[in-house]
Amino acid sequence: MPQLQSRSLRIHADALEYLDQTRLPQAESWERIDSLAAWQAAVKRLAIRGAPLIGLSAAFTLAHYAKAYPDADWQAASDALRATRPTAVNLMYCLDALEACFDAGADALWARALALFEEDRALCLAMAERGADLLRDGDRVLTHCNTGALATAGVGTAIGALAVAKSRGLKLHVYVDETRPLLQGGRLTAWEMADLGIDYQLICDSMAASLMAAGKVDKIMVGADRICANGDFANKVGTYMLAVLAHYHQVPFYVVAPYTTVDAACATGAEIPIEQRDGAEVRGVAGAFGEVNWAPTDAPVWNPAFDVTPAALVTGWVLDTGVFDAAAIGRGEHCP
Numbered sequence: 001m002p003q004l005q006s007r008s009l010r011i012h013a014d015a016l017e018y019l020d021q022t023r024l025p026q027a028e029s030w031e032r033i034d035s036l037a038a039w040q041a042a043v044k045r046l047a048i049r050g051a052p053l054i055g056l057s058a059a060f061t062l063a064h065y066a067k068a069y070p071d072a073d074w075q076a077a078s079d080a081l082r083a084t085r086p087t088a089v090n091l092m093y094c095l096d097a098l099e100a101c102f103d104a105g106a107d108a109l110w111a112r113a114l115a116l117f118e119e120d121r122a123l124c125l126a127m128a129e130r131g132a133d134l135l136r137d138g139d140r141v142l143t144h145c146n147t148g149a150l151a152t153a154g155v156g157t158a159i160g161a162l163a164v165a166k167s168r169g170l171k172l173h174v175y176v177d178e179t180r181p182l183l184q185g186g187r188l189t190a191w192e193m194a195d196l197g198i199d200y201q202l203i204c205d206s207m208a209a210s211l212m213a214a215g216k217v218d219k220i221m222v223g224a225d226r227i228c229a230n231g232d233f234a235n236k237v238g239t240y241m242l243a244v245l246a247h248y249h250q251v252p253f254y255v256v257a258p259y260t261t262v263d264a265a266c267a268t269g270a271e272i273p274i275e276q277r278d279g280a281e282v283r284g285v286a287g288a289f290g291e292v293n294w295a296p297t298d299a300p301v302w303n304p305a306f307d308v309t310p311a312a313l314v315t316g317w318v319l320d321t322g323v324f325d326a327a328a329i330g331r332g333e334h335c336p
């Protein structure tokens, strides 16, 4: 029996298990992490993914490592985890929190990791309730990537808002961007919508413009991997395109994230490190469903995993602590 469990993590005293998100929705396969390298590999191939989940799973991996190797160089271990994916600041937040406990010993690291998990659960619920307050019965909501229970310890961020609205009895229609190249929308969000019993339709990313032109989108809600002091934010590549479209079509565009996603040290979006990924992800697809390549095998590719949306395109930042504008975030009003 795990000591703690979420939709995609099982936490045992001596090891971590994760639901392999590359195999969904075809298979629900749980894998075990027994080393720093196993966590790095799972995160690099996006078997563990989503900003909060990356941070939390890193915290447990480091805490387990500290318990197993009391005399090892914990700082070097933390540095290795930190370098695995650069964009989502939640990884840095969780590792900073554990590093602050190094002097207190391995049990303190374990207690801190458990507290981070419980904190994320509470943050999810708080931001989801604030996001649900913005939704009306009958709303047609467009979302991008996957921001649900799979990506966090709790109900999720943007999808959390949809889930809470549904539990309040609101009838929603959700348009799910498939989210090329790795299809987090098509594979994971579609699966979560069905699980939540929310009415949805899957679209290719390139269909969002004509959907908005047809007047079929009332609101857009997305998550974030890092929010800067001026409100610019990074999220899954394709988010910026949606924000530009929303601005043109006058569709309200909301970012839903915990306060732990705000990086006050990052002044503007130009400072966010954007992860570049292997071109093979764009030349074709690979996963539980096999491997298909449609482009020439040597086609040159540009494959940033995230893009940056300027603050000017955002209607509101929905955090656990409130719904803010960019100036309020700059003044730190979102901090608990």
Ligand code: MRU
Binding pocket: 046, 049, 050, 051, 052, 088, 144, 145, 146, 147, 148, 151, 152, 156, 157, 184, 222, 223, 224, 225, 235, 236, 237, 305
């Ligand atoms: O590359 P991924 O799948 O980890 O990217 C995830 C996203 O971009 C999410 O929108 C983001 O982490 C916020 S959700 C909880």
